[in-house]
Amino acid sequence: xxxxxxxxxxxxxxxxxxxxxxxxxxxxxxxxxxxxxxxxxxxxxxxxxxxxxxxxxxxxxxxxxxxxxxxxxxxxxxxxxxxxxxxxxxxxxxxxxxxxxxxxxxxxxxxxxxxxxxxxxxxxxxxxxxxxxxxxxxxxxxxxxxxxxxxxxxxxxxxxxxxxxxxxxxxxxxxxxx
Numbered sequence: 001x002x003x004x005x006x007x008x009x010x011x012x013x014x015x016x017x018x019x020x021x022x023x024x025x026x027x028x029x030x031x032x033x034x035x036x037x038x039x040x041x042x043x044x045x046x047x048x049x050x051x052x053x054x055x056x057x058x059x060x061x062x063x064x065x066x067x068x069x070x071x072x073x074x075x076x077x078x079x080x081x082x083x084x085x086x087x088x089x090x091x092x093x094x095x096x097x098x099x100x101x102x103x104x105x106x107x108x109x110x111x112x113x114x115x116x117x118x119x120x121x122x123x124x125x126x127x128x129x130x131x132x133x134x135x136x137x138x139x140x141x142x143x144x145x146x147x148x149x150x151x152x153x154x155x156x157x158x159x160x161x162x163x164x165x166x167x168x169x170x171x172x173x174x175x176x177x178x
Contacts, residue, residue, distance in 0.1 A: 002028045002092055005172045008038060010063070012087070012101040015129040020101050022046040027176075029060070029168055036063045036090060036097055039169030060165045062156045063090035063097055068142035070099060073162040079110030080159045084146050086139050102131075102139050108150045108157065116143070 002008060010023040024044045030037040038061050046052040055074075063070040066089055074081040084107070088100040103122040107115045126136060150157050 002031050002036070002095065004028055004030065005176065006095060008092075009096045010038070010061070011096055011098045012085075013098065015100055015102065015125065015131065015135075019048050021048065023055075026061075027169060027172055029165055029172070031092075034065055036065070036092065037061070037165055038063070038097070039166060039172075041173075058166060058169075060162050060169065063099065065089050065091070067145070068102075068138055069146050071146075071156045073156065075162070075166055080162050081110065082106075082108040082150070082157055084108075084150075086142050086146070104139060104143055106143065106146050106150065110159075112150075112153075114147060114150050116147075 006028045008026050008028050010026060012020040012022075014020050022045065023040070024046075026038045026040045026043055028036065029039050039059070040055065040061075041058045043055045043059070044052060045055060058075045060073045060075070061070065062073070068086060068088060070085050070087055070090060072083045072085070074083065084105060086102045086104040086106075088102070090097050090099040092098075103118050103125050105117040107117055122139075125131075131139070149155075155161060
C-alpha cells in the first residue's frame with residue numbers, strides 16, 4: 001500500500017506494452033482495496049514521443065483496481081469536467097500506478113453533456129493490436145457502465161465528493177510546505 005501524501009507517478013501503456021503517457025507531480029489522497037485517488041495542481045505530462053506539457057487545471061483522478069476505467073476530474077471555474085479513460089484496472093509498484101489505456105474515452109461537462117471520444121482510434125488500435133473478442137466485450141461493457149454512472153451521477157461523477165477530495169489535496173499540500 002502507498003502512503004497518503006506520498007508523491008506518485010502515473011504511467012499508462014498501450015495493449016502491445018508500448019509506453020503511452022506519464023503524469024508527475026501527483027499526490028496520493030486515498031488508497032483502499034478498490035481504488036487509488038490522487039490529486040495535482042498542474043501535473044507535468046510526458047507523451048510517448050518525448051514531448052511534454054503541463055495540465056491546465058487542478059485535477060482529482062480516481063484509478064480503479066477492479067473496474068476497466070479511470071476518471072480524471074478537472075476542477076475549472078465553471079465546474080467539474082470529467083474525462084474517463086476506458087482502461088485496464090490500475091496496479092501500483094513502488095511509487096508508480098500503471099494501467100493499459102484502451103483509447104475509448106468519455107467526457108462529461110458540468111451541464112451533463114456526455115460524449116464518447118476517440119472511437120476511430122479505438123477501432124484502429126483494436127485491429128492493429130488484435131484485441132480479442134473477449135477484450136472488446138470488456139471494453140464496451142465498461143464504456144456503457146461509465147455512461148450509466150454519468151447519467152445517474154454516481155461515484156465518481158459527484159461534484160461535491162470531488163471538491164472534498166480537492167480540499168483534502170490542498171490541505172495535504174499545505175502541510176507538506178510547512
